[in-house]
Amino acid sequence: MASFNPIIPHPFSIFIIFILSLIFTSIPMSTPTPTSTCSNSGPVVAKTPLITFLEILQKTALNTLGPKNFDPKLYVDLSLKSNLSITQNAFDDLPRTPNGSVSVTDFNGFIQSYFNGAGEDLVYTEPVDFVPEPEGFLPEVLNREVRAWALEVHSLWKNLSRKVSDRVLDRPEFHTLLPLTKPVIIPGSRFREVYYWDSYWVIRGLLASKMYETAKGIVTNLISLIDEFGHVLNGARAYYTNRSEPPLLSAMVYDIYTRTGDVDFARKSLPALLKEHKFWNSEIHSVIIHDAEGCNRTLSRYYAMWNKPRPESSTIDIETASKLMNDSAKQHLYRELASTAESGWDFSTRWMRNGSDLTTLATTSIMPVDLNAFILKMELDIAFLANVTGDCTISVHFQEAAQARKQAMNSVFWNAEMGQWLDYWLSNGTTCKVQGHMWEASNQNRNIFASNFVPLWIELFNSDCTLVEQVMQSLQSSGLIRAVGIATSLTNSGQQWDFPNGWAPVQHMIVEGLARSGSKGARSMAEDIAVRWIRTNYVAYKKSGAMHEKYDVEKCGEFGGGGEYIPQTGFGWSNGVVLAFLEEFGWPQDLKIDCN
Numbered sequence: 001m002a003s004f005n006p007i008i009p010h011p012f013s014i015f016i017i018f019i020l021s022l023i024f025t026s027i028p029m030s031t032p033t034p035t036s037t038c039s040n041s042g043p044v045v046a047k048t049p050l051i052t053f054l055e056i057l058q059k060t061a062l063n064t065l066g067p068k069n070f071d072p073k074l075y076v077d078l079s080l081k082s083n084l085s086i087t088q089n090a091f092d093d094l095p096r097t098p099n100g101s102v103s104v105t106d107f108n109g110f111i112q113s114y115f116n117g118a119g120e121d122l123v124y125t126e127p128v129d130f131v132p133e134p135e136g137f138l139p140e141v142l143n144r145e146v147r148a149w150a151l152e153v154h155s156l157w158k159n160l161s162r163k164v165s166d167r168v169l170d171r172p173e174f175h176t177l178l179p180l181t182k183p184v185i186i187p188g189s190r191f192r193e194v195y196y197w198d199s200y201w202v203i204r205g206l207l208a209s210k211m212y213e214t215a216k217g218i219v220t221n222l223i224s225l226i227d228e229f230g231h232v233l234n235g236a237r238a239y240y241t242n243r244s245e246p247p248l249l250s251a252m253v254y255d256i257y258t259r260t261g262d263v264d265f266a267r268k269s270l271p272a273l274l275k276e277h278k279f280w281n282s283e284i285h286s287v288i289i290h291d292a293e294g295c296n297r298t299l300s301r302y303y304a305m306w307n308k309p310r311p312e313s314s315t316i317d318i319e320t321a322s323k324l325m326n327d328s329a330k331q332h333l334y335r336e337l338a339s340t341a342e343s344g345w346d347f348s349t350r351w352m353r354n355g356s357d358l359t360t361l362a363t364t365s366i367m368p369v370d371l372n373a374f375i376l377k378m379e380l381d382i383a384f385l386a387n388v389t390g391d392c393t394i395s396v397h398f399q400e401a402a403q404a405r406k407q408a409m410n411s412v413f414w415n416a417e418m419g420q421w422l423d424y425w426l427s428n429g430t431t432c433k434v435q436g437h438m439w440e441a442s443n444q445n446r447n448i449f450a451s452n453f454v455p456l457w458i459e460l461f462n463s464d465c466t467l468v469e470q471v472m473q474s475l476q477s478s479g480l481i482r483a484v485g486i487a488t489s490l491t492n493s494g495q496q497w498d499f500p501n502g503w504a505p506v507q508h509m510i511v512e513g514l515a516r517s518g519s520k521g522a523r524s525m526a527e528d529i530a531v532r533w534i535r536t537n538y539v540a541y542k543k544s545g546a547m548h549e550k551y552d553v554e555k556c557g558e559f560g561g562g563g564e565y566i567p568q569t570g571f572g573w574s575n576g577v578v579l580a581f582l583e584e585f586g587w588p589q590d591l592k593i594d595c596n
């Protein structure tokens with residue numbers, strides 16, 4: 001099992017760090033709502049009474065129905081049929097056995113009587129711009145079998161399209177679903193609501209499907225979340241308000257603008273992008289590191305504004321934390337669990353000091369390569385969009401910000417010997433504010449993750465031919481390139497963001513970075529990875545009749561596993577990446593699509 005612990009502190013320092021972490025993390029937690037970990041950490045929304053009750057229901061469901069096929073998220077997605085107080089009274093009145101539990105019949109009867117089913121507050125809606133075969137759809141896909149399948153994948157947008165039911169608009173307090181005004185594309189299965197970073201690859205697919213209105217509607221929804229909460233939420237549920245996800249809104253706006261030329265859309269999006277940039281550079285997210293040359297470099301990290309169990313996985317988090325002795329250690333772990341969910345890579349040895357022990361998660365102590373690549377892209381996109389809309393001052397400011405972040409990434413993350421950008425570990429990340437950390441080479445995490453190659457996606461890096469050659473060779477010999485895609489890591493930990501799983505977004509960023517670099521060798525490597533990925537998606541689809549959330553990159557036609565929930569189908573970002581790859585590379589008439 002690969003594990004990484006760059007800092008082996010002296011026992012006295014452990015004591016000091018423990019005292020400091022108590023001072024920094026426990027005091028704000030006892031403050032009544034709205035809570036805030038730092039003075040300007042933005043609006044933090046208190047847990048609603050409905051969520052608190054649904055978590056109790058979740059726990060009761062586990063006790064009553066048992067762990068087999070149990071999905072905790074189902075219970076926080078239920079919506080009330082009548083007032084919470086009526087429902088709570090009926091719950092309290094349920095007959096209890098002497099040990100305090102409820103019978104299966106009573107429990108199921110209670111759910112039936114007082115709740116609408118999970119997902120019933122979102123209704124199917126036909127996307128306004130869907131046509132079975134759009135004009136100019138994937139012109140380079142010549143093989144008949146592949147084309148027929150691509151049209152099936154395209155038609156899946158209809159299955160995944162939803163709009164918020166009027167019931168939610170009438171009685172928002174009955175629902176954990178947030179009342180977004182435009183239709184959304186959901187990932188699928190248990191993921192019944194729109195997700196933040198998933199939406200980027202959904203939109204890439206929608207653009208290949210020429211569904212520009214649907215794509216713009218998703219952005220409008222996400223912007224409305226920034227207007228209300230100051231950041232885009234992990235997903236559009238009341239229980240996701242205290243964390244975000246990898247920030248790709250600017251990339252969505254940029255890609256929609258470059259396809260449609262809609263300046264008005266760009267202009268309307270800009271204020272939200274500026275607000276989001278502030279969020280990711282707020283005092284909890286931003287860290288100053290003194291580099292080897294003595295310069296101060298500012299980078300960002302994930303840091304959820306939350307130190308309680310994640311409501312959608314409350315029973316699981318409580319169980320995980322039960323191994324810890326005191327409340328402060330538990331609160332610390334809960335923040336790390338939520339911050340890891342914010343990273344989108346939940347869960348992975350990437351964030352763990354000991355790869356076999358989830359209680360050693362240390363996400364807030366890590367400066368992540370991919371997050372900073374996304375914020376660098378945000379800065380470049382804002383500079384571009386401000387220029388398009390005629391705001392030169394903003395444009396110049398963000399070009400400078402992008403240059404500064406690029407230098408920071410080079411100086412803190414880049415490892416010339418390995419030809420990769422490496423996550424950087426802080427010794428004191430658990431505090432809400434970290435400043436003046438001295439850079440040390442030994443704090444770079446030398447374990448290999450696909451995220452070490454994500455900066456390739458960004459033009460400022462992929463336009464440098466020498467760099468691309470070096471990174472390409474490093475990728476080739478990294479062990480990540482497997483039979484049918486890029487593995488997430490080299491460690492088979494049983495966590496879903498580890499080996500042997502491959503995820504569509506990761507394939508896409510690395511492939512697109514290589515393909516756009518201008519190097520012939522890099523493009524051919526990109527195409528090779530894309531072809532293998534498309535094949536495994538195709539074969540799995542033919543075998544199972546579904547697109548999957550993640551795939552096993554060792555076995556063609558097999559979906560992935562591991563983690564805290566069963567494998568999901570649908571699936572928004574996988575569909576988007578298949579369509580985006582087919583758009584980029586086409587598929588010749590005589591190229592076979594099966595595994596052998």
Ligand SMILES: OC[C@H]1O[C@H](O[C@H]2O[C@H](CO)[C@@H](O)[C@H](O)[C@H]2O)[C@H](O)[C@@H](O)[C@@H]1O
Pocket residue numbers: 073187191195196197198234235245310312313341342344345346347565
């Ligand atoms: O319920 C557990 C976790 O599920 C989500 O994470 C996974 O699915 C998301 C939707 O496809 C995806 O964005 C994320 O990268 C996946 O790891 C959710 O985002 C988590 O917050 C949640 O705790």
